[in-house]
Amino acid sequence: MIKKIRVLVAKPGLDGHDRGAKIVARALRDSGMEVVYTGLHQTAAQIVNTAMQEDVDVVGLSLLSGAHMTLFIDVAKLLKEKQMDDVLIVGGGIIPQEDVPALKKAGIAAVFGPGTPVEDIVSYIKKNVKR
């Protein structure tokens, strides 16, 4: 048995800034995870379908455009609809503190803002992955 943590790093919506997503993807790779990167401008349906086919343990969403309350929650809802509750959802980007409780309530397990050391993200995922 050689179980590896598989993570989907996705950029939902109309946001062309993927430097953060790429840095996180690389840090996860360097910690031994298999990281599927979708590229830019994904819809919630594309992200969830990709997560299903790739059978990932974690979906990491990155958004800097301000539409996280819609798009992050859409992805979480759709994952639940498809009974993929065992997938850990984390988010990052420019997310105001006051939005975090609502995101958590919607199923985004953790939100990582600018300045988060990548090690924190790695260890959070390793600790909280659900399967």
Added chain:
Amino acid sequence: MTELATRVIAGDPRSIARLITLVENDSPEALEEMKQIHPHTGHAQIIGVTGVMGSGKSSLIFQLALAYRILGKKVGIIAIDPTSPFSGGALLGDRIRMTDLAIDSGVFIRSMGTRGMMGGLTSALYDVVEILDAAGMNVILIETVGVGQDEVDIIKIADTTLVVLVPGLGDSVQTIKAGLMEIADIFVVNKADKPGVEQTVAEIESMLDLVSAPDRRTPIVTTSAKEKKGIQELTSKIAEHQKYLKNSNAFETRRRQRYEAELIEIIRKRLMDFIFDEKKLKKTVDCCIDQISKKELDPYSAADQILGKILK
């Protein structure tokens, strides 16, 4: 039949994904499922796409998949990227070029890391091909990692192997004469929107002139995945090659070669698992150490004994 195998054969994407994970992780749970799905395989057309890094394999596969979708075929795509030999992690980015296929229910894409396997493939690949085949995919497109010269294992799996080159390689077509250049059923000169296409085609042609008495000259197709050119011609050359295989019995030979390679791979894996299962091996070895130190046994005879037990 087990529930998972039944759902895989019915084409349920979540079950397909889950079984792929099990075989990738070398999980013992996968064995029974794999045994059960084998009788349901053998229908898919398997196309390998290999070539140097940055030759546009992913974009080409995207275009091919679209073309097969128009023909009403279900398409499975296996995209392999390298696993880091340092961290064991991998960045699997082939889907970036294929996002428009992500919500097409007639397409199943799976990204895989090489996980230490050499040859441009990944060791679970045989199983993943069987799974997608059993799940009803009509065409399975396999993208190898960006290869150098001698990563040629794809021919052990694919019915048709496309070797993708790009203009501007110049003399390097000469340098990769061996290995990669020998495995092509079809040469694809991609990025034909860039200058230097004619020269690259001419170099391949002149190399093909040196092949003695072929019963089939390897065709060269120029494509531009970016400008969506040459894709029709490529699919028709692939179809011609399939016909050629079926008419010349080569098809059966290739399939047999694939099963042979798969069987050897399973045996290799099991032996390695045993040999590198340190606890098990240590236990076996420990029994002999006493005898060796008392000179009742020499190390060579001990090794024979141990190997004899493994190979029994």
